[in-house]
Amino acid sequence: MNATTSIVAKAAPYLAAGRRMRRTPYTSRVEALGCRVFSVYNHMLLPEVFRGDDADYHHLKTHVQIWDVGCERQVELAGPDAAKLVQLMTCRDLSRMSEGQCRYVPLVDEAGGMINDPIALKLAADRFWLSIADSDVLLWAKGLAVGLNLDVRCSEPAVWPMAIQGPKAGELAELVFGNETRSIGFFRFKRIGWRGHELLVARSGWSKQGGFEVYVDDWDLGGALWDECMDKGRPLDVGPGAPHNTERIEGGLLSYGNDFTNANNPFELGLDKYIDLDKPVDFIGRTALEAIRANGIGRRMMGLFIDARELPACDAAWPVFRGVEAAGELSSCAVSPLFGQGIGYAMLARGCWDAGTAVRVRAPDGRSLSATVAQLPFCKP
Secondary structure, three states: OOOOOOHHHHOOOOOOOOOHHHOOOOOOHHHHHHEEEEEEOOEEEEEOOOOOHHHHHHHHOOOEEEEEEEOOOOEEOOOOOOOHHHHHOOOOOOOOOOOOOOEEOEEOOOOOOEEOEEEEEEEEEEEEEOOOOOOHHHHHHHHHHHHHHOOOEEEEOOEEEEEEEOOHHHHHHHHOOHHHHHHHHHHEEEEEEEOOOEEEEEEOOOOOOOEEEEEEEEEHHHHHHHHHHHHHHHHHHHHEEOOHHHHHOOOOOOOOOOOOOOOOOOOOOHHHOOOOOOOOOOOOOOOHHHHHHHHHOEEEEEEEEEEOOOOOOOOOOEEEEEHHHHHEEEEEEEEEEOEEEEEEEEEEOOOOOOOOHHHHEEOOOOOOOOEEEEEOOOOOO
């Protein structure tokens, strides 16, 4: 996901509304609450800005927000070969994954390229959800299932996640769902009853502020749950929000489609701990990743501290130079209140991976900005 930083401040073309940009059970609520910017994610509307970029950032890091993340589509794999298929799709060993657990699972193709980086939820021994980033994973899963003649059903269930994020998220979740939420461990989920309906509640979310994601599988209940969260959260200064570009860069969260694509492999992204080549794991792309590990990578995702107090939206790659030589491309950036300067992600060539290395970034407004390389995630000041 990615919050669009600078669109609010300048005139921009409008996207024409249509059924191809699907709504969620919460869309009417966020419209009524003054959402100023939408994006499109998995062919669905994703709210991005409410109060303004800075105000949304500080509210998220201080209070609690309700997010419409219905665009986090689920790819359901169900049937006798469900566990086999999900393992074939990811380079991470899932053999010890238990029911009720969530895991970050890079999905790779036959060349080791990233297909997506979803969260896998194990609902049962023969049933999984992949809560996906912005790419068409369902088509990939269906193709594999048919081509390999697997006994598994691949579908997109009618599920629309809603997130509760921020330092006060635990308090609000308990007000809405009861104290059972206290016992949900990080990257775990439980089924909790609400108004006579069982909802899957996970301790997860696309921020570093902590919180929960509620997997709503009844359209009509979605609006009612949103309203109850807003009503019971008033003493906590609850408000609408969305995944925030600045906060996620500060926290080291990469965005599929912004920071990496199918042209990148997980080694380039620093995801080594999720690549289980030293275990007897059978997955598509294993041979390719073994060769990449043996030969080494020529580029790597790094952080940048950028000498700037104002940055335009990064809607295209910005060239990065070391001296006069091209060194790579910057993919995301923001001015960080936490660090008091610009920060960003850049895919850099070998030789530019040491923290403190001086580079320059060419911004689209013509500025040549001084920057220094940093390890990821950024160390807090």
